[in-house]
Amino acid sequence: MKSLTALDQLIESLRCLPGVGPKSAQRMAYHLLQRDRNGAQHLAMSLQNALSRIHHCLKCNNFSESEVCDLCASGKRDAHQLCVVEMPTDLLMLEQTQTYHGMYFVLMGRLSPLDGVGPKEIHLDRLLKRAQDGEVQEVILATNYTVEGEATAHYVGELLKARGLKVSRIARGLPMGGEIEHVDIGTLAQAMMERRSLR
Amino acid sequence: MKSLTALDQLIESLRCLPGVGPKSAQRMAYHLLQRDRNGAQHLAMSLQNALSRIHHCLKCNNFSESEVCDLCASGKRDAHQLCVVEMPTDLLMLEQTQTYHGMYFVLMGRLSPLDGVGPKEIHLDRLLKRAQDGEVQEVILATNYTVEGEATAHYVGELLKARGLKVSRIARGLPMGGEIEHVDIGTLAQAMMERRSLR
Ligand SMILES: [Zn+2]
Ligand SMILES: [Zn+2]
Numbered sequence: 556m557k558s559l560t561a562l563d564q565l566i567e568s569l570r571c572l573p574g575v576g577p578k579s580a581q582r583m584a585y586h587l588l589q590r591d592r593n594g595a596q597h598l599a600m601s602l603q604n605a606l607s608r609i610h611h612c613l614k615c616n617n618f619s620e621s622e623v624c625d626l627c628a629s630g631k632r633d634a635h636q637l638c639v640v641e642m643p644t645d646l647l648m649l650e651q652t653q654t655y656h657g658m659y660f661v662l663m664g665r666l667s668p669l670d671g672v673g674p675k676e677i678h679l680d681r682l683l684k685r686a687q688d689g690e691v692q693e694v695i696l697a698t699n700y701t702v703e704g705e706a707t708a709h710y711v712g713e714l715l716k717a718r719g720l721k722v723s724r725i726a727r728g729l730p731m732g733g734e735i736e737h738v739d740i741g742t743l744a745q746a747m748m749e750r751r752s753l754r
Numbered sequence: 755m756k757s758l759t760a761l762d763q764l765i766e767s768l769r770c771l772p773g774v775g776p777k778s779a780q781r782m783a784y785h786l787l788q789r790d791r792n793g794a795q796h797l798a799m800s801l802q803n804a805l806s807r808i809h810h811c812l813k814c815n816n817f818s819e820s821e822v823c824d825l826c827a828s829g830k831r832d833a834h835q836l837c838v839v840e841m842p843t844d845l846l847m848l849e850q851t852q853t854y855h856g857m858y859f860v861l862m863g864r865l866s867p868l869d870g871v872g873p874k875e876i877h878l879d880r881l882l883k884r885a886q887d888g889e890v891q892e893v894i895l896a897t898n899y900t901v902e903g904e905a906t907a908h909y910v911g912e913l914l915k916a917r918g919l920k921v922s923r924i925a926r927g928l929p930m931g932g933e934i935e936h937v938d939i940g941t942l943a944q945a946m947m948e949r950r951s952l953r
Contacts, residue, residue, distance in 0.1 A: 560819060561800075561803050561804045561807040561808050561819055562804060562808055562817055564800045564803065564804070565800045565801065565803075565804040567800070568793070568796050568797040568799075568800035568801075569771075569797065569800075571786070571790050571793025571794065571796065571797055572768075572771075572782050572785070572786070572797075573781060573782060573785045574778065574781075579773065581843065582772060582773075583771050583772060584804070585817075585841065585842070586771070586772045587770070587771070587801070587804075588804060588805075588808055588817060589862055589863075591770050592805055594767070594770025595770065595801050595804075595805055596801070596802075596805060597767050597770065598767040598768065598770055598771075598798075598801060599797075599798045599799075599801035599802050599805070600767075600798075601760075601763045601764045601766070601767035601768075602764065602767075602786070602794050602795070602797060602798035602801075603795075603798050604760050604763065604764075605760045605761060605763070605764040605783070605786075605787060605794075606787075606791055606794055606795060606798075608760040609760050609761055609787055618761055618784075618787060620759060620760055642784065643784070644780065663788055
């Protein structure tokens with residue numbers, strides 16, 4: 556039975572971070588132990604805190620510390636519009652454009668069969684239920700204009716239209732292959748205002 | 755007074771890791787919360803465990819869970835030779851060559867004035883004391899053959915020679931700019947065997 560040292564264990568654990576291979580994990584462990592023990596302590600506590608406090612909003616599926624997030628709980632949003640985005644960052648970017656005042660649904664991903672991400676992984680059952688609450692009149696698909704984002708918009712759009720919902724897609728103001736997270740606010744605002752109905 | 759959410763705190767904390775900017779930190783936080791909560795839990799525990807258990811060996815300055823590490827405590831090493839390396843990885847690499855059976859001192863860095871790393875940061879006072887314990891007869895400088903590694907070897911070598919110690923440098927078997935961590939074992943073995951005396 557081989558027992559790992561505390562250092563080996565730390566290096567191994569750091570590899571759960573995306574994009575961190577064996578060499579980076581080692582470099583990180585050395586750095587933390589030698590130069591930033593306070594940072595390491597803070598990271599450990601933040602991880603514990605985040606794990607115990609952060610869940611998904613029952614309505615929009617975004618990360619939230621309460622059952623229903625502040626945005627969904629706010630009485631000031633237009634309940635007739637539901638905007639579907641891939642990631643929480645996309646929601647934050649759209650909020651910054653100040654062109655949209657409806658509700659959101661965060662897929663937490665995009666369809667990607669090769670990576671094992673299917674309809675279940677992006678919570679389409681919950682989205683369909685949410686979109687058919689009786690209040691939503693228009694679903695705006697604001698997934699990225701990447702290959703996977705487009706495929707997701709198409710798939711989701713077909714499902715929603717089959718249920719009699721009005722579906723629109725933010726305008727192709729983004730450059731081809733562009734991701735919402737990296738586009739300037741002006742372009743994104745244009746794309747939101749020029750959204751087109753899917754038929 | 756602005757209070758950060760648990761998510762903001764986690765993203766902020768992840769930035770203590772070297773090479774992790776705001777975008778990577780966000781991506782890491784999302785990944786952990788959404789796809790690898792077990793990994794995050796494990797990482798938090800490993801950090802706590804490492805912080806409480808890992809210190810520096812009183813003799814060689816390497817990371818160790820005991821006051822004096824296993825290598826320094828072993829009765830089987832040649833106490834007449836002391837090999838100075840930059841990082842723990844370099845020590846592990848040299849051990850793999852099986853060409854050296856003496857003791858080590860790990861600087862935990864290299865002189866780098868621009869980064870604020872001076873003689874104090876690489877523990878030269880402790881190295882000088884260690885080298886003058888009465889048993890050490892030869893100090894082998896096995897810092898990297900980079901600009902900073904060379905400068906460190908030169909500086910440390912002068913100090914040690916001024917105290918009457920025999921000092922040698924591993925041979926330039928490594929390619930220019932090469933780092934011990936990335937060289938093949940054969941080349942490194944050659945460099946160790948062909949070490950030359952500094953005069
Ligand atoms: Zn919500
Ligand atoms: Zn030791």
